[in-house]
Amino acid sequence: MSFVASGDEALVGHLRIMANAVRCGPRWKACNQVQCPRMKVCVENMQRLPLCTCPSTYVCRRAKKREVCGTDGKTYPSRCHMKVASCNDDIVVRKKYRGPCTEEDEANPEVIEPPKKVIKPKKVAVPKKKQPDMTDLEIEREKRRKRRKEMRRRRRRKIGIKSKGRARRHRVKAQAAPGPTFDETFPHYTWSA
Structure with a gap:
């Protein structure tokens, strides 16, 4: 499927993604095709379109509450709150030291240039519909x-008949212990021919 548009490139990208989503079914995630900029995360909006956004401070609720002074x-x-603020303001903020900032730090913030790294979109193979191997x-x-x-394994465990790890109930032979002979048991009986 190809798209020709003279306007918004983002719209064309969304149309391509939606075309892939229709082809691949409901389990396909739109964020599989998107590489977000530094610190941002991909989320799907209500129309199942990918959206790169900064995480909320809600993700920091379990972070250790140790005040840090940022380079700004x-x-x-x-530190988590600092990273979220860095993402929201689109500036690079690093930890200067642990503890609250002094008046001198607030008066002279350091400006850190973001890295000039080019982010290439990750190549993700669109999952194909799996054909079952068996009918x-x-x-x-x-x-x-x-x-x-x-069920057989459970029955064997209840009965407790095992031989080399396998039940052999059908092969168990009853052997009578040798006892007294007939003549020894009934001495008064005589044989007549």
């Missing part, structure tokens, strides 16, 4: 076979 001269409740009948047979095997 501001005091943050935690439905074969799958059902396999399930039944596994169920029967499990």
